[in-house]
Amino acid sequence: MHGTDTLTEADRLMTVCNSCRYCEGLCAVFPAMIMRQEFPDGDLNYLANLCHGCGACFYDCQFAPPHEFKVNVPKVMAQARAESYEAYAWPRAFSGLFARNGLAISIIAALSVAIFIFGFAVVNDPAVFFGVHTGPGSFYVLMPHNSMVVLFGAAFLYAIVASIMGARMFWRDIGEPASTLREPQSLWQAMKDAGKLRYLDGGGADCSADEDATPDHRRFYHHCTFYGFMLCFAATSVATLYHYLLGMVAPYPWYDAPVVLGTIGGIGLLIGPVGLLKAKLKRDPDMQDKERFGMDVAFLAMLFLTSLTGLALLFLRDTSAMGILLALHLGVVFSLFITMPYGKFVHGIYRFMALVRYARESHTTT
Amino acid sequence: MADLTKKYDVLVIGGGNAALCAALSARLEGASVLVLERAEKFYRGGNTRHTRNMRCAHDEATGTLTGPYPEDELFEDLLRVTEGETDEELARHMIHESKDMLNWIVEQGVRFQPPLAGTLGLGRTNSFFLGGGRAMLNALYNTAARIGVDVLYEAEVTSMDIEEGMFLSATAHIDGKDETIRAGALVAAAGGFESNIDWLKEYWGEAAENFLIRGTANNQGTILKMLLDKNVQQIGDPTQCHAVAIDARAPKYDGGIITRLDCVVFGIVVNKHSERFYDEGEDIWPKRYAIWGRLVAAQPDQIAYIVFDHDSLHRFMPSLFPPIKADTIGELAAVLEIPAETLEKTVTEFNGAVVDGTFDHTILDDCHTDGIEPAKTHWARRLETPPYYAYPVRPGITFTYLGTRVNKEARMIMDDGKLSANMFAAGEIMSGNVLGKGYAAGIGMTIGSVFGRIAGREAANNARN
Known part of the structure; x- marks a missing residue:
């Protein structure tokens, strides 16, 4: 007996697949399946999150x-995965709402915050908002640095706490002991597998959009997105160190580390999400979980908008558009943070953790 | 796009491994090639869809093969499974050519995987397709499209114009119309006749109604019959087919690999009268795998039940359908709708006859029975731990042996011993030339690929001259 219809169907499939096993060379899911004869809910959720959705097994399956x-x-x-995100979401009340209206909620949140900042600044002094400001500290003319830190620090902290709560739920659900997360061998293997997207290549054939093997380059676009995101994160971290350790105040010149990292990362975040969205639209509809389209797209859209507004701010920061662009950028970033624990972002956490478990299983059973 | 008004150099009938290898090979020789596949696109490829590996000779280990498999050893294996029913010259030729097949097929886009858990201990001798037979087919079809082979699906050939061993044209039903297709040479690679129940009945009588067909429903043998009617020499025993015992709940066609059961050794097998009828411990896999289909076919209503107890439940690879379960032998019989008292008696007698030993299902162990008929000569253990389980089984037909006789060029030989002017055959439709009996894992794919490649090349050369 399973908790949901999706898991009941997943169990049926794993029973079929386990009596065939032709796909054992494609990815991690099938070798992990072979280690089992029965599939309780937790194991199915583990397998669902281990699946990268490359699609090779669909076209290879007789x-x-x-x-x-x-x-x-x-x-x-994909359906089981999405349902698991909802089941692990903290607080639980937010999950279903977001799953149905992800894109709308993200955009509304971004605009609300942007308008709030915009309004706050304009009410204070319109001349300052629409004025031209250059040099160190020019951003903080519009919004004091400390207000920015409090607002975004809180949003960031919230994202971290909610994500950790979800991760704990996932780990408990799949029944893996906490000690696995302290095994350097498994962690390192999972980092390599995730970093290379080893299992998004259909066993070497690369994931394709259809039976005729038209390549959709999802791995490339995902790398652009993930490493773009990490570079932007690094840019923000370096800037934080500059501010507090070296007393250097933003904005920084174009050749300085935060701007260079942020620009390269930002370009990745423009190309990556667009490519992934294109691949998603091209992808065989038979394989897709269409109900979660909004949730999937919301995260891509927010990443893209974060980068777009950030780069626009970089190029136009010496003009009178700076105020409105800063407000928009901050709004989008705020929305990205607070929606992260309820959207597609979490796939990275659960996928990585599933890979850690798989690494542990692989070296303890062979 | 296929152009049915022109005369193709080579017409390939069929859409599986042999057909595609022939088409690719002919095209690589520069011929214009049309493939007529009877199935819709999803079902393209006939029984190749259900395959997983091929058995090719090789002199050393590779990235995907654990050790050498010399030509002589492969021939010895073939000789053993066919009990000598093979054309040695053809077989040795095929085995020699199989060596280069491992390279050629990879050049055609097919990928192999290294030996893993599910490769059944064949990691040295057999090359496993990454993703299985359908993945292999997808690769071949994609290459075919790229190099300009024309392919039509849902194109069933209904008649052929053949005069004195010379192919002139074929008529096929395409898009609701009968089209006549001319070609300089023919490659027939359209499989056997195992899906044609009426044809099977000619040899098996009404029992054939209860056979399950493990592969495509499209192997009706229509092309084979047309060729034999046009005086192509036949080869292989028409009354025989390769049959294994598969789950009786499997669909009539296309259940493939996942309906197989290999748990005979763990229990007893009874017929619909609840009586045992054969030594369940006679031989080791894969030989026992291949005899049980025939044994079940000989039982009333072509059904049997593998009965075992809880202790054996997790000792073998799972299959698609869960076993039927009951707390007592009597209740199990009731669910199976077979005589309960007889089943209880059969189990009691069997349990009483078991002589304890050291159980090991991977060797011919010393667990056997004493004083019952038929005996269980190995792996005999009492059925005594409830709950009890049963799998109903029926004969599952894999392929037939009847085919067209060919020479080393894959060229068909006519009844009068003359060579056909322009007709070639590859795959199951001619496998009886080298595989007159029995089966060795992956050998069907070797026959298909090697003779497909030869047939395509020869047909292209033939069309050119």
Whole structure:
């Protein structure tokens, strides 16, 4: 007996697949399946989050629909994954709401904060808001540095706490002991597997958009997105150190580390999300969990907008548009933070943790 | 795009491994090639969809093979499974050519995987397709599209114009119309006739109604029949087919690999009268795998039940359908709708006859029975730990042996011993030339690829001259 219809179907599929095993060379899901004969909910959620959704098994499967066995692992795993995000979301009340209206909520949140900042500044002094400011500290003319730190520090902290709560729920659900997360061997293996997106390549054939093997380059675009995000994160971290340790106040010149890191990362965050969205639209609809389209797209959209507004701010920061661009950028970043624990962002956490478990299982069972 | 008004150099009938290897090979020789596949696109490839590996000779270990498999050893293996029913010259030729197949097929886009958990201990001899047979087919079809092979799906050939061993044209049903297609040479790679129940009935009688077909429903043998009617020499025993015992709940066609059961050794097998009928411990996999289909086919209503107890439940690879379960042998019989008292008696007698030993299902161990008929000569253990389980099984037909006779060029030989002017065959439709009996894992794919490649090349050369 399973908690949901999706998990019941996932169990049926794993039973079919476990009596075939032709796909064992494609990714981590099938070798992990082979280690089991029965599939309780926690294990199915683990397998669902281990699945990268490359789609190779769908096109390789002789029992895929229209065959009467209707084996569609990528789709059912995507559904189970999305349901698991909702189940692990903290606080629980936010999860269903976001799953249904992800994009709308993200955009509304971003605009609300931007308007709030905009309004706050204009009410205070319109001349300052629409004026031209240059040199160190020019951003803080519009919004005092300390207010910015309090607002975004709180949002960031909230994202971290909510994500950790979700991760704990996931780990508990799949029944893996906490000690696994302290194994350097498993952690290192998972970092390599995640860093290279080892399992998004269909066992070497690269993931494709259709049966005729048209490549969709999702791995490339995901790398742009992930490493772009990390570079932007690094840019913010370096800037924080500059501010507090070296007393250097933003904005920084174009050749300085925060700007260089942020610009390269920002370009990645323009190319990556657009490419991923394009691949998603091109992808075989038979394999997709269409109900979660909004949630998936929301995260891509927010990443793209974060980068777009950030780069626009960089290029136009010496003009009178700076005020409105800063307000927009801050709004988007705020929205990105607070929606992260409820959207597609969490896939990275659960996928990584699933890879850690898989690394542990692989070296303890062989 | 296929152009049915022109005369193609080579027409390939069929859409599986043999057909695609022939098409690619002919195209690589510069021929214009049309493939007529009877199935819709999803089901393209016939029984190749259900395969997983091929058995090719090789002199040393590779990234995906754990050790050498010399030509002589492969021939010895073939000789053993066929009990000598093979054309040695053809077989040795095929085995020699199989060596280069491992390279050629990779050049055609097919990927192999290293030996993993599920490769059944064949990691040295057999090359496993990454993702299985359908992945292999997708690779071949993609290459075919890239190099300009024309392919039509849902194109069933309904008749052929053949005069004195010379192919002139074929008529196919395409998009609701009958189209006549001319070609300089023919490669017939359209499989056997195992899906044609009426044809099977000619040899098996009404019992064939209860057979399950493990592969495509499209192997009706229509092309084979047309060729034999046009005086192509036949080869292989028409009355025989390769049959294994598979789950009786499997669909009539296309259940493939996942309906197989290999748990006979762990219990007893009874018929619908609740009686045992054969030594369940006679032989080790894969030999026992291949005899049980035939044994079940000989039982009333072509059904049997593998009965075992809880202790054995997790000792074998799981299959698609869960076993039928009951707390007592009597209740199990009731669920199976077979005589309960007889089943209880059968189990009691069997349990009483078991002589304890050291159980090891990977070797011919010393657990056997004493004083019952039929005996269970190995792996005999009492059925005594409830709950009890049963799998209903029926004969599952994999392929047939009847085919067209060919020479080393894959060229068909006519009844009068003359060579056909322009007709070639590859795959299951001619496998009886080298595999007259029995089966060795992956050998069907070797036959298909090697003779497909040869047939395509020869057909292209033939069309050119």
